[in-house]
Every structure is written in structure tokens, then in C-alpha cells.
Amino acid sequence: MTELLTAAQMRAIEQAAIANGEVTGLELMERAGRGVVEAIFAEWPELRAGTFRAVVLCGPGNNGGDGFVVARLLKEWGWGVEVFLYGDAEKLPPDARVNYERWRGMGEVGWIRAADFNRADVVVDAIFGIGLSRGFEIPAALNHEYHHFLRDGLWWTGETRPPYIVAIDITSELDADSGRRLETSQEWGGEMGAHLTVTFHAPKVGHYLDSAPAAGGRLRVVDLGIDVPELDSWDERQVRQRQIVQRVERPEWNIWGPSLTKRNPEPSAPAHKFSHGHALVLSGPPGHGGAGRLAARGALRIGAGLVTVGCPPEAVAENAARLDAVMLRGVADGEVLARVLEDRRINALCLGPGLGMGEREAGLVAAALGLAECPPPPTPPHKGEGGRDDLPTRGTDASGGLPLPLVGRGQGRGARAVVLDADALTMLSRSPELFDALHKTCVLTPHAGEFARLFPDIAAKLEAPAVRGPAYSKVDATREAAARAGCVVLFKGPDTVIAAPDGRCAINSAHYDRAAPWLATAGSGDVLAGFIAGLLARGFAPFDAACTAAWLHVECARSFGPGLIAEDLPEELPKVFRALGV
Numbered sequence: 001m002t003e004l005l006t007a008a009q010m011r012a013i014e015q016a017a018i019a020n021g022e023v024t025g026l027e028l029m030e031r032a033g034r035g036v037v038e039a040i041f042a043e044w045p046e047l048r049a050g051t052f053r054a055v056v057l058c059g060p061g062n063n064g065g066d067g068f069v070v071a072r073l074l075k076e077w078g079w080g081v082e083v084f085l086y087g088d089a090e091k092l093p094p095d096a097r098v099n100y101e102r103w104r105g106m107g108e109v110g111w112i113r114a115a116d117f118n119r120a121d122v123v124v125d126a127i128f129g130i131g132l133s134r135g136f137e138i139p140a141a142l143n144h145e146y147h148h149f150l151r152d153g154l155w156w157t158g159e160t161r162p163p164y165i166v167a168i169d170i171t172s173e174l175d176a177d178s179g180r181r182l183e184t185s186q187e188w189g190g191e192m193g194a195h196l197t198v199t200f201h202a203p204k205v206g207h208y209l210d211s212a213p214a215a216g217g218r219l220r221v222v223d224l225g226i227d228v229p230e231l232d233s234w235d236e237r238q239v240r241q242r243q244i245v246q247r248v249e250r251p252e253w254n255i256w257g258p259s260l261t262k263r264n265p266e267p268s269a270p271a272h273k274f275s276h277g278h279a280l281v282l283s284g285p286p287g288h289g290g291a292g293r294l295a296a297r298g299a300l301r302i303g304a305g306l307v308t309v310g311c312p313p314e315a316v317a318e319n320a321a322r323l324d325a326v327m328l329r330g331v332a333d334g335e336v337l338a339r340v341l342e343d344r345r346i347n348a349l350c351l352g353p354g355l356g357m358g359e360r361e362a363g364l365v366a367a368a369l370g371l372a373e374c375p376p377p378p379t380p381p382h383k384g385e386g387g388r389d390d391l392p393t394r395g396t397d398a399s400g401g402l403p404l405p406l407v408g409r410g411q412g413r414g415a416r417a418v419v420l421d422a423d424a425l426t427m428l429s430r431s432p433e434l435f436d437a438l439h440k441t442c443v444l445t446p447h448a449g450e451f452a453r454l455f456p457d458i459a460a461k462l463e464a465p466a467v468r469g470p471a472y473s474k475v476d477a478t479r480e481a482a483a484r485a486g487c488v489v490l491f492k493g494p495d496t497v498i499a500a501p502d503g504r505c506a507i508n509s510a511h512y513d514r515a516a517p518w519l520a521t522a523g524s525g526d527v528l529a530g531f532i533a534g535l536l537a538r539g540f541a542p543f544d545a546a547c548t549a550a551w552l553h554v555e556c557a558r559s560f561g562p563g564l565i566a567e568d569l570p571e572e573l574p575k576v577f578r579a580l581g582v
């Protein structure tokens with residue numbers, strides 16, 4: 001996984017490199033500016049040859065300093081370059097001032113309000129970078145035409161094609177930690193943005209959150225040649241793991257947990273479906289079983305050895321008609337579930353998709369979290385309503401397995417891995433007792449609405465206007481939620497944030513080169529819950545299961561392409577695994 005940096009972390013890395021004599025700030029600025037020019041030519045190779053016109057908008061800090069370097073280099077390349085300053089040249093920080101003076105030896109610096117984009121081929125946004133501390137009044141010169149360059153030239157009234165906009169480090173209006181626009185009282189309809197964002201050393205957390213991906217166009221990272229010292233001790237690495245935010249990437253199976261490639265890692269051990277875990281997906285009443293079946297299919301395809309749907313007895317017939325490889329059993333209520341869970345081979349549960357929110361379902365959540373007492377086995381077996389848990393099953397169900405005691409409240413050895421999604425989340429938000437029973441092998445998978453129901457005060461902080469940087473971010477919110485819940489929280493969205501109670505945090509982005517807008521389709525969240533449950537059954541740790549499942553979920557959508565419906569996601573997994581070399 002790639003580490004994403006906050007502005008403060010980036011500054012610390014830069015300062016350390018300067019302090020140990022590795023490089024000067026001026027040299028870093030030169031490398032940054034050169035990297036931006038190279039990125040422009042890499043993005044639009046036609047600009048490399050010929051004479052073009054650039055407008056460079058520089059701000060009052062070192063982001064502006066980068067802009068002066070870019071202006072100088074493009075001018076040396078033979079371009080016509082105009083530079084405009086937002087701020088006071090006398091107050092520029094030292095390195096930016098040096099580059100301002102260098103540019104002044106080559107050309108003028110206009111007042112930003114005088115900027116004219118007509119006939120510009122490239123506009124460089126170097127007004128603010130990671131140092132934006134509050135919303136800024138966008139100069140009138142960045143009028144609605146600038147805004148509309150970004151909409152493929154819509155309403156562009158210039159004489160030639162609209163210019164490409166390149167943001168240095170980040171679009172100037174955006175906070176680099178949260179990706180949020182810092183607001184002002186200005187009543188201006190436009191929003192800044194770019195076709196290309198060029199950042200330095202490593203992507204910033206904010207590039208993947210909130211408004212930044214849509215505003216920033218494509219994202220390129222320039223290597224500044226700074227060495228970041230390796231952390232020697234295990235303790236240091238642990239602390240760092242909890243401070244940084246990672247971007248979820250192609251899974252490194254051997255690092256992340258049990259390999260999906262090695263279903264039977266011990267050559268001498270016989271392959272057995274139970275060695276790959278048994279996931280139980282609890283589903284809802286007749287007519288509402290589709291979501292649970294989708295989750296079950298996802299759990300099976302991702303590699304759980306056995307998957308069972310546990311539905312109300314009256315929904316058995318409907319589900320039986322729709323399931324083959326997935327097994328089925330009636331689970332009338334929480335007591336029945338508690339008895340089913342005496343079989344410790346059932347090692348992962350999934351509750352929520354299509355579950356319903358009645359008394360039975362609340363009982364199921366309680367039993368899944370270890371709250372329900374394990375009742376004695378019924379003698380004779382229940383008949384009629386609520387007593388058909390032993391009725392038709394398909395395949396070879398695992399009931400009657402090892403009679404280990406249920407571990408209360410998820411404490412201690414063997415607390416079951418539980419994915420709580422959809423209706424189960426709503427029930428958690430209504431019941432402090434259920435919420436308090438969450439434990440460290442649970443995974444919550446809320447979308448924004450469910451998150452707000454579960455953590456209203458945290459959601460309110462996220463929804464409050466972002467006025468100062470660093471603004472409260474989705475990363476902050478998810479970390480806070482995970483710490484409160486005491487379990488992994490996967491906060492869904494195109495910028496899915498996954499946090500563990502110990503502070504580990506990752507973003508699974510469906511933006512930039514991983515954009516998959518067609519993933520926003522009915523039932524796709526149910527499949528994600530099933531993917532997580534399947535990996536938990538396989539023995540993945542909750543944080544790793546959530547990260548890996550989220551990544552594969554997007555990968556399936558990208559592999560399938562537009563036209564995707566939720567049913568396609570599990571069926572795409574074999575192709576994705578093949579492409580991964582699994």
C-alpha cells in the first residue's frame with residue numbers, strides 16, 4: 001500500500017531532508033518546478049514541440065515559488081509565459097522570493113486580477129498548495145470562464161481551444177488533508193479545479209477525499225529524490241502504522257494474510273472445505289432474500305470454504321429455489337442462531353443485507369454479538385413457526401458440529417468475526433446495548449446515511465462547513481468512529497475509508513485511474529459485505545479483510561465495466577483473480 005501524507009507529515013519530511021544537509025529548499029523547489037514541466041509534457045506530448053502560451057498564477061507561499069520555476073523553465077523552452085501574483089512580492093518566503101527574482105529577470109509579474117486566459121494553452125494554478133489555511137476570496141480574474149475550461153470548454157468564449165489547467169500540488173481552494181473546499185463568505189458561483197494535478201514525493205491524503213478527486217483531474221506524483229529513513233524498530237513501525245493513512249492497492253497476499261493462492265498451505269494437510277472457513281449470512285423474510293443471497297454468493301466466490309444462508313423458516317422455500325452451492329437453513333430467531341453458533345466451524349457472520357429490523361432480527365444481532373444466552377437444544381425439535389431451523393438444508397450443512405460454548409460479548413478466544421451492514425447498522429444505532437457489544441472482530445460497513453445514524457455527532461463535524469485547514473476529514477471521522485465502536489469501520493463511498501480502533505487507516509479509492517462510477521448500483525454494498533465475510537471466514541484479520549474486499553470490489557467493477565449489476569460482481573472475481581495471477 002502507498003502511504004498518503006498529511007501536509008504536516010510532508011513538511012516534516014521536507015524539513016528533515018533539508019536539516020540533514022541532503023538537499024536545500026531551493027533545490028527542492030527547482031526539482032518540483034521541473035517535475036511539473038515534465039508532467040505537463042508527459043500528459044500532453046503535443047506541447048513538447050512548438051511554441052505555446054502559458055499563464056502562471058502564483059500565490060504568496062512556496063507553491064507560488066514552484067510557479068515561478070515553472071514559468072522560467074517554460075520560457076526557456078521557448079514558450080510565451082505570463083505570470084500573475086496573488087499577494088505581495090515583498091512578503092514571499094525566501095526560496096519563493098529567489099525564484100520570483102529569477103523570473104523578474106525574464107519577464108513581468110502582473111496583478112492577478114489582470115490575468116487574461118484568452119489564447120492560453122496552459123494555465124498553471126500555483127496559488128496555494130499544502131499551506132492553504134483558510135478559504136480565500138477567488139479573484140474575479142478566475143471568472144466563470146476558468147471554471148468552464150474544466151467542463152470541456154463549455155461556454156468558453158476565447159479565440160482558441162480552452163487551456164489545460166494544471167494544479168501544482170493541489171487545486172488551490174482545497175485543503176490537502178481533507179480534500180474539502182475551505183469556504184469563505186464570497187458569493188461566487190465558480191469552483192476551481194484542474195485537468196492535471198502534479199504533487200510531490202507522495203500523494204496527500206486529501207487528494208483522495210471529498211471534492212479533490214473530481215476537482216483535480218488526473219494525478220501525477222513527482223519524485224523529489226528525498227530519502228525517507230527506514231524505521232528500525234518494530235515499535236517505531238507500529239506507531240507509524242497508526243499515524244499514517246494508506247491507499248489500498250493490489251493486495252500483497254503474502255503480507256496481508258493467508259494467501260488466496262494457497263488454499264492448502266500445509267502440503268501434508270488434506271484439502272478440506274472447512275479449512276477455508278464457514279460464513280453464515282443471515283437473511284430476511286420472504287421476498288427480501290435477494291440481498292442476503294448476493295452477500296452469500298460474494299462470500300463463496302471470494303473463497304470461503306462453505307457459505308450458508310440463514311433465513312426465517314418461512315423463507316426457506318424461496319431461497320431453496322435460488323441457491324445451489326450456497327447452503328441454506330432456517331434460523332427462526334436469536335435463540336436458534338445461538339444454538340447454530342455452537343458449531344465453532346462457523347467462523348464468520350454477515351448480518352444486514354435485506355435482514356429487516358424486527359424482533360427476530362434484533363435477536364439475531366444480539367446472538368451474533370454473543371449477547372444471547374445459548375439455550376439448551378430443544379427436545380423435541382421445534383415444530384411450526386420458529387421451530388424449523390432443522391428443515392430443508394441443501395448440501396452438507398455443518399450443524400451439529402463441535403459443541404463449544406458461545407463466548408459472551410465477543411470477548412476472549414474465538415469471538416466470531418461479524419460483518420454488520422445495512423439494517424443491522426440501523427439496529428445498532430437504536431440500541432446502545434447492541435452497540436456496546438461490538439468487539440474487535442466486527443466490521444461495520446456504513447454508507448453516509450447509516451454513518452450519520454450511528455455516529456451523529458461525528459457526522460455533524462464532517463458536515464459542518466470547512467473554514468480552516470486542516471479541516472475535519474472523512475479519515476478523521478472514520479478513525480473516531482472505529483475507536484468509539486471498538487471495531488473496524490468501513491465508511492463507504494467512492495472514497496471508502498477503512499479504520500481500525502488502533503488508528504490504522506486506509507483509503508480505497510474509486511477515483512482517478514480506478515474510477516468505476518457504475519459500481520453505484522443496487523445491491524453492490526450487499527456483495528461487499530459478503531466479500532468481507534468471505535475473507536473473514538478465510539482467516540483474514542478484520543482490517544485486512546475490509547481493505548482487500550473493498551479493493552477487489554472496485555476491481556471487479558472495473559473488470560466488468562459499464563452495464564454492471566450487483567450479480568455480476570461475484571461472478572467477475574475468477575477473472576480478477578486470474579488477472580492477478582492468483
Ligand SMILES: NC(=O)C1=CN([C@@H]2O[C@H](COP(=O)(O)OP(=O)(O)OC[C@H]3O[C@@H](n4cnc5c(N)ncnc54)[C@H](OP(=O)(O)O)[C@@H]3O)[C@@H](O)[C@H]2O)[C@@H](O)CC1
Binds near residue numbers: 010032169
Ligand atoms: N513541502 C515540500 O516538500 C515541498 C513544497 N513545495 C511547495 O511548497 C508548497 C507549500 O508551501 P507553503 O507552506 O509556503 O504553503 P502555500 O500553500 O504556498 O501557501 C502558504 C501561504 O499562503 C498563506 N495563506 C494560506 N491561506 C491563505 C488564504 N486563504 N488567503 C491568503 N493567504 C493564505 C499563508 O499565510 P498564513 O496562513 O501563514 O497566514 C502562507 O503565507 C507546496 O504545496 C509545494 O507546492 C515544493 O516547492 C518543494 C517541496
Ligand SMILES: [K+]
Binds near residue numbers: 125126171
Ligand atoms: K495549487
